[in-house]
Amino acid sequence: MTDTTRVGLVVVSHSDMLANGVAELAAQMAPDVTVQPVGGTEEGGLGTDYGAVVEALADADSGAGVVVLYDLGSAKMTAEMAVESADDPSRYAVVDAPLVEGAVAAAVAAQGGASLADVAATAEGASSETPAATPNRPALHLVQGAVSAEVQLTNEVGLHARPAALLARTVAELDADVTVRYGTEEANAASVLALMGLSAPGGKSITVVATGKDAEEAVRRIEELAERGFDD
Amino acid sequence: MGCTAADVVAAVRAAAAVVQEHRDELVRLDQAIGDADHGENMKRGFTAVVSRLDAEPPDTPAKVLKLVATTLISTVGGAAGPLYGTAFLRASSALGDAAELDSALVARALQAALDGVIARGKAAVGDKTMVDALTPAVTAAASADGSVAATLSAAADAAAEGASSTVPMVARKGRASYLGERSAGHMDPGARSTALLLRALADTAAKA
Numbered sequence: 001m002t003d004t005t006r007v008g009l010v011v012v013s014h015s016d017m018l019a020n021g022v023a024e025l026a027a028q029m030a031p032d033v034t035v036q037p038v039g040g041t042e043e044g045g046l047g048t049d050y051g052a053v054v055e056a057l058a059d060a061d062s063g064a065g066v067v068v069l070y071d072l073g074s075a076k077m078t079a080e081m082a083v084e085s086a087d088d089p090s091r092y093a094v095v096d097a098p099l100v101e102g103a104v105a106a107a108v109a110a111q112g113g114a115s116l117a118d119v120a121a122t123a124e125g126a127s128s129e130t131p132a133a134t135p136n137r138p139a140l141h142l143v144q145g146a147v148s149a150e151v152q153l154t155n156e157v158g159l160h161a162r163p164a165a166l167l168a169r170t171v172a173e174l175d176a177d178v179t180v181r182y183g184t185e186e187a188n189a190a191s192v193l194a195l196m197g198l199s200a201p202g203g204k205s206i207t208v209v210a211t212g213k214d215a216e217e218a219v220r221r222i223e224e225l226a227e228r229g230f231d232d
Numbered sequence: 233m234g235c236t237a238a239d240v241v242a243a244v245r246a247a248a249a250v251v252q253e254h255r256d257e258l259v260r261l262d263q264a265i266g267d268a269d270h271g272e273n274m275k276r277g278f279t280a281v282v283s284r285l286d287a288e289p290p291d292t293p294a295k296v297l298k299l300v301a302t303t304l305i306s307t308v309g310g311a312a313g314p315l316y317g318t319a320f321l322r323a324s325s326a327l328g329d330a331a332e333l334d335s336a337l338v339a340r341a342l343q344a345a346l347d348g349v350i351a352r353g354k355a356a357v358g359d360k361t362m363v364d365a366l367t368p369a370v371t372a373a374a375s376a377d378g379s380v381a382a383t384l385s386a387a388a389d390a391a392a393e394g395a396s397s398t399v400p401m402v403a404r405k406g407r408a409s410y411l412g413e414r415s416a417g418h419m420d421p422g423a424r425s426t427a428l429l430l431r432a433l434a435d436t437a438a439k440a
Contacts, residue, residue, distance in 0.1 A: 047269070047309030050317075073406060074311030077352055081305060081314050 007110040007119045008034040008060030011103055012053055012079045013071040016040035022069075026103040029165035029192065030111035035103070036060040048078040057082055057092055065091045065116035067106050067123055071099050091116070097123040101193060108165050108192040112172025126193055148209040149219045155229040158202040163230035164195035170221045174214035178222070181207040189222075234332030235380045235437065240296040241289055243436040248278035250432040251425070261421035265408035269310050270421040277308040277316070293333050297324035297341075311406060312422060315349055315362065322348030335383040339373040342387060346370045353405060360401040360408060360415060362422035365394040369430055384434035391430045395423040 009026060013019035019039030027035045038056040041047040060066045068083065070076045076094065083092040093116055095102065105126035109119045155163060159182075171178045171189045178189035180198065187194035189208075200206050210218040225231075251258075251274045258271030281303045290296045297320045305317030326344035330337060346366045355361040372390035376383040396419065403415035406422070 041309040042307075045309070046267075047273070048313075049309065050306045050313065073353075074314065077311060077314035080352070081317065 005063040006033050006113060007064045007106075007116050008036065008062055008066045009103060009106055009110065009119075010036045010038060010053070010056045010060045010066055010068045010079075011070075011099070012048060012056075012068060012075045013037070013039035013099070014046045014048060014075060015071075016044070018071060022099055022103050025100065026107035028162065029104055030107035030169075033107050033110040034060045034062060035107060048075045050078050050082060053078055053082040054085065057086060061091060065093070067110070067116065067119045068092060068094045069097055069099055069103050069106070069123060070094065093117075093120040095120050095123045097126055101126040104161070104165075105191070105193050108168050109172075111165075111169050112190075114172070122191075145215070146209055146211045147215040147219045148207060149223060150205050151208050151223055151226045152205045153200060153202050153230075154226060155232040156202045157232065158204065159195050159198055159200040159206070161192070161196060163225075163232065164192045166230055167195060167222060167225060168192040170225060171218055174212075174218050174221075176210045176212035176214040176218040178208065178210045178215075178218050181209065189218075234334060235293065235338075235440070236332050237290060237292050237296055239437070239440050240293040240333070241285055242440070243433045244285065244296060244300055245282060246436040247429045247432040248282045250428050251275055251278045254425075254428055258421050258425055261419055261424055264418040265403065265411055265415045266421060267310070267407055270312060270425065273308045273310045273312055274425055277304045277313065280307040292327075292329055292331060294324045294327035294329060297321075297327065311353070312425070315353055315422070318348040318352040319345035319366075333380055335373075335376065335378060335380050338380050338383050339370070339376070342366070342370045342373045355405040358401060359405040360398045360403040360420045360423070361405050362420070362426040364398045364401070364420065365391040365423040365426040365430075368394040369426075379437075381434065381437035381440070384430065384437050388427065388430040388434040391423075391427040395419060395427040398423045 011019045011022045016039035019037035023035040023037035036056040036059050038052045042049050068079045070079050079094045083089050102123040106119050106123035109122040180187050180189050182198040182200040185198050187198050208219050208222050255271040255275045259268055262268050262270035281300050284303055290299055301317045301320035305313050322344040323341035326341045355363045357367050368390035369387040373383050373387040376386035398420040400416055402413055403409045408415045
């Protein structure tokens with residue numbers, strides 16, 4: 001899937017270790033997304049290095065733009081200055097998001113080919129709270145043309161981070177709206193955080209409901225994924 | 233007498249010396265309510281400024297301030313880098329290509345610096361930041377009339393008072409804001425460094 005240009009990410013932290021750790025976590029969810037960590041001062045201390053942020057922005061941009069996440073206030077200011085100094089500041093979005101959840105959510109959205117604006121919005125919508133499922137929505141399988149299936153989570157850990165990311169990615173490529181239900185909770189399958197928020201453990205079943213042109217394909221692919229144990 | 237690029241270079245060198253001299257004090261202030269790096273960061277930044285001035289002294293006041301801005305942005309590391317960097321950059325733009333500064337230009341540059349700091353840091357008066365020193369300085373400079381030295385002196389006096397006014401404040405911006413009520417009782421290090429810088433500029437202008 002390397003033929004598609006994806007939005008890149010830059011993680012700006014006061015700490016080199018923190019930036020690298022967040023980037024590692026986000027990259028695991030999104031193998032084809034460039035996640036560029038930049039942390040610490042030039043001498044290796046805590047702080048932010050303006051020049052290094054400028055370079056990271058350029059390195060992360062493969063043509064679709066870059067979403068920039070930061071840890072503390074002065075990292076935000078450094079990121080904003082770097083963006084303002086760029087030839088085309090509109091290619092970069094500094095987002096106000098929880099660093100870890102935001103980076104993970106943004107990486108998955110970018111992997112799915114989302115636009116700069118959508119990746120930025122996904123990061124900003126990522127909350128450190130358990131992601132909102134929508135328990136009171138009318139049951140989607142009553143919607144006309146919806147395709148649904150019971151899917152057993154055969155892997156040991158259920159819908160934890162990596163399987164959730166895999167599921168979200170699978171769906172992102174298709175023209176379908178997919179909802180995953182576990183117990184009384186529902187989650188939009190496009191949101192890896194919402195999927196994780198279902199806390200669906202291994203051995204249990206989830207209900208997958210899809211609408212749209214590729215609804216059948218979406219359900220089929222998720223069934224396949226589950227049968228393969230999410231490649232765990 | 234006007235204020236040339238050479239005078240501005242002299243003032244910046246004096247500011248660098250003052251930052252060096254007060255490094256430990258700024259560290260102590262920042263230790264109380266922040267991450268204890270302001271003194272060292274400012275010293276590192278202004279040391280780099282001086283070595284760049286030594287290498288190639290710019291030929292207009294605006295270019296001097298721009299050199300200060302770009303150097304601070306890339307060498308300071310903490311919040312002071314982007315904040316002072318923006319302040320000096322905006323001040324530089326406000327000066328245009330003037331070869332000599334008068335008091336009106338100085339007042340305009342200070343106003344531009346304040347606008348830049350507010351745009352960058354989103355702080356207001358009362359948040360316990362450098363804005364609390366710079367805002368009264370701008371007001372004082374705008375109503376001062378006469379020489380550059382008198383304008384800067386009025387600004388420096390007002391900044392010192394503004395810095396003192398941060399002591400009882402509870403921080404609402406920056407790292408100190410995490411301390412909540414416990415940030416009260418300490419002067420804000422950024423407000424203090426702003427007052428120190430303006431005093432150094434004023435003292436140099438008075439000697440010119």
